[in-house]
Amino acid sequence: MAKSSRAEAAAKAAQMRAEAARKDRQRKQIIAAVVAVVVVIAAVVIGAVVANRPQSAPAAGGSGSTSASADAALAKLVALPQATLDASPAPNPNQAPAKLEGGTALTQDGKPKVLYVGAEYCPFCAMERWPLIGALSKFGSFSGLKPTTSSSDDVYADTPTWTFAGSSYTSDVLAFEAVETADREKKPLEPLEGENAAVFQKFNPEGGIPWITYGGTHATNGATVDAALFEGKTYDQIIAGIEDPTSDIGKSVNPAMTMMTAQLCQLTGGQPSNVCTSQAVMSASVLLKR
Amino acid sequence: MASAERTAQAVRQRPTWLAPVSLGLSVAGLAVSAYLTFEHFTDNSTLACSVGGVVDCAKVTTSAWSYVLGIPVAVLGLLFFVVTTALCLPRVWRSPAAWLDPARLGWLTVGLGMALYLVWAELYRINAICLWCTAVHVITFVLWMVVLFGQILSPPASAESSEDAVDAA
Numbered sequence: 001m002a003k004s005s006r007a008e009a010a011a012k013a014a015q016m017r018a019e020a021a022r023k024d025r026q027r028k029q030i031i032a033a034v035v036a037v038v039v040v041i042a043a044v045v046i047g048a049v050v051a052n053r054p055q056s057a058p059a060a061g062g063s064g065s066t067s068a069s070a071d072a073a074l075a076k077l078v079a080l081p082q083a084t085l086d087a088s089p090a091p092n093p094n095q096a097p098a099k100l101e102g103g104t105a106l107t108q109d110g111k112p113k114v115l116y117v118g119a120e121y122c123p124f125c126a127m128e129r130w131p132l133i134g135a136l137s138k139f140g141s142f143s144g145l146k147p148t149t150s151s152s153d154d155v156y157a158d159t160p161t162w163t164f165a166g167s168s169y170t171s172d173v174l175a176f177e178a179v180e181t182a183d184r185e186k187k188p189l190e191p192l193e194g195e196n197a198a199v200f201q202k203f204n205p206e207g208g209i210p211w212i213t214y215g216g217t218h219a220t221n222g223a224t225v226d227a228a229l230f231e232g233k234t235y236d237q238i239i240a241g242i243e244d245p246t247s248d249i250g251k252s253v254n255p256a257m258t259m260m261t262a263q264l265c266q267l268t269g270g271q272p273s274n275v276c277t278s279q280a281v282m283s284a285s286v287l288l289k290r
Numbered sequence: 291m292a293s294a295e296r297t298a299q300a301v302r303q304r305p306t307w308l309a310p311v312s313l314g315l316s317v318a319g320l321a322v323s324a325y326l327t328f329e330h331f332t333d334n335s336t337l338a339c340s341v342g343g344v345v346d347c348a349k350v351t352t353s354a355w356s357y358v359l360g361i362p363v364a365v366l367g368l369l370f371f372v373v374t375t376a377l378c379l380p381r382v383w384r385s386p387a388a389w390l391d392p393a394r395l396g397w398l399t400v401g402l403g404m405a406l407y408l409v410w411a412e413l414y415r416i417n418a419i420c421l422w423c424t425a426v427h428v429i430t431f432v433l434w435m436v437v438l439f440g441q442i443l444s445p446p447a448s449a450e451s452s453e454d455a456v457d458a459a
Binding site for chain 2: 029030033043047119124125206211221222
């Protein structure tokens with residue numbers, strides 16, 4: 001009897017020791033888990049704080065060397081040889097402007113009008129201005145285009161480009177009007193109003209930009225170039241890509257430029273003929289939506 | 291001699307909140323992941339920003355960061371929560387199989403690591419936050435904490451009779 005009592009007491013003592021050891025182990029595990037949770041939270045908070053530190057604005061046309069690069073790139077863009085576009089791949093159907101059902105002719109000073117609606121912060125507008133400037137330069141000339149970059153805190157940050165705000169376009173065969181609705185900091189810049197606002201709201205109720213209408217009968221919504229190709233690129237790199245029809249940029253931007261040119265040729269009735277009868281434009285015109 | 295045979299059946303006792311909370315979070319994560327997957331495959335992916343309102347050009351683009359090894363991140367998230375939901379079912383929590391606890395915690399730690407990587411990509415590469423993605427990241431983090439502490443606070447597995455087994459969940 002005494003032996004079984006001693007055995008029971010020993011078993012109970014062992015059980016209590018095991019339970020105490022388990023509780024001690026559990027306490028240590030809880031402490032380790034709390035430390036792990038705190039480390040994760042701290043990492044995310046510190047990461048978010050560092051990411052949101054104010055950064056010095058990059059050369060939005062401010063630094064001398066970037067401004068020189070922008071000017072050099074623009075000079076090459078507006079004078080891009082037709083042979084370069086003829087040697088580039090053909091556009092794909094997605095790059096062709098959509099027909100606006102119920103669209104009526106948009107004119108200005110007796111000429112068919114191209115309306116661009118965008119914003120300076122918008123990275124896709126930044127990209128789309130490259131082929132648009134190149135295409136429009138075949139029908140007239142720009143002045144006052146200022147270098148800038150898209151927003152620093154959005155996708156494809158700081159995409160090099162030019163702003164249409166404050167610029168002018170002259171042509172014998174086309175009218176071009178651009179409305180940059182906001183600046184790089186997303187503050188209101190130029191008002192979208194009157195006939196421009198009416199056509200934009202009618203055919204683009206979701207308000208996507210860049211939105212370009214060709215004569216009020218056709219339009220593109222968004223960038224028609226491959227956005228990823230512009231990431232991290234400089235003016236020099238982008239124009240070098242455009243000048244090389246075999247480069248990735250050349251294979252995307254040049255067909256977009258050709259498609260725009262073909263659409264503009266439809267507006268101008270094939271003028272100027274040297275542009276509108278070029279090999280690339282003639283090929284692209286089969287994609288025009290009639 | 292009609293004593294009923296009692297079968298001993300090993301079950302894990304768990305804190306009462308563990309199974310419903312973890313399952314609820316898993317299902318929530320599954321629902322949001324399903325929505326993100328649906329949006330990934332049906333969004334017209336127009337490369338456009340929006341005029342006015344909340345500006346988030348990332349909403350309408352598919353960046354390179356939305357793929358891992360060629361697989362959409364949204365699909366990976368959906369698969370993650372399908373497995374997580376299975377691991378957090380009440381009957382699985384009751385199972386005494388020794389490998390389940392480390393497997394479950396390991397799986398959720400991998401998910402947490404992936405969520406942290408995606409948060410880094412949002413903050414430092416894409417420079418934009420996707421609200422639905424953030425919801426999934428938060429659910430993953432909370433689920434990881436729930437499972438971590440739930441497993442620590444669970445008593446060790448013990449054998450009980452099937453008639454007396456108490457479902458701690």
